[in-house]
Amino acid sequence: MIDLANLQKTDVLLDLGSGDGRILRRVAPFVKEARGIEINPSLAVWSRMINMFVKEKNIQVLCSDFWHQDLSDVDIIFVYCIDNNQVRGLFQMNLNFQIGSQGRSKMGYDCT
Numbered sequence: 731m732i733d734l735a736n737l738q739k740t741d742v743l744l745d746l747g748s749g750d751g752r753i754l755r756r757v758a759p760f761v762k763e764a765r766g767i768e769i770n771p772s773l774a775v776w777s778r779m780i781n782m783f784v785k786e787k788n789i790q791v792l793c794s795d796f797w798h799q800d801l802s803d804v805d806i807i808f809v810y811c812i813d814n815n816q817v818r819g820l821f822q823m824n825l826n827f828q829i830g831s832q833g834r835s836k837m838g839y840d841c842t
Contacts, residue, residue: 737761740807746796751777751789755810758786765789765804767796 737743737760738765745753748766750773758764768774774793781789793797801807 732757732760735806735808737806738792742803743771743806743808744801744804745808745810747810748777748791751774751791753810754789754791755781755784755786757808758784761788761806763788763790766791767794769793769795778819788827 735743735757737757739760739762741761742763742765743754743757745764745766746750748754748768749770751766754764754766754777762830766774766777766789768777768791771793774791777791781791
């Protein structure tokens with residue numbers, strides 16, 4: 731995913747459904763900000779606790795529903811999904827708002 735996204739130090743990456751934050755911790759050295767949105771309060775707290783022990787300080791985890799978030803500064807969205815229908819819905823949703831302060835937007839997903 732990191733190679734495919736062509737991450738840059740100026741990017742803000744958003745992981746939808748960030749879980750325990752492992753994607754955020756993996757990409758943090760390569761981006762300006764690694765942001766996660768996790769709706770499950772237990773996972774959000776767990777992720778924040780783990781993140782306290784890593785050297786990168788550009789990781790932020792929000793416990794929220796992403797539908798109500800301002801994504802105007804996001805350059806890259808990563809989604810780990812359960813099925814391709816979820817991905818189609820997210821890509822359709824992407825047409826309804828502008829993302830990317832640098833005029834470029836990317837959405838990546840992994841359905842395994």
